[in-house]
Amino acid sequence: MADDKRKRDFRDRNRVSADEDYEVEYFAEQNGITPDQARQLIKTHGNDRARLTEAAKTLRAS
DSSP: OOOOTTOOOOGGGGBOOTTOHHHHHHHHHHHTOOHHHHHHHHHHHOSBHHHHHHHHHHHHHO
C-alpha cells in the first residue's frame, strides 16, 4: 500500500523502505550505487538509513 503523502510525519526519515521504489532509487542516487545494490544492502543490513549509508560507502570503496 502506498504512503499517504498528505500525512507529514517525519518518524520514518531514518529508515529506507525497500517496498517503495522511489525511496530505494533516491537512496541509491544519493549514495552512488544502483537500486539493486541498495535493495541488497537493505536485505543484509536492515532499513536503518545511517547503517545503510555506511554500508554504501564501504561498497563504493571496494
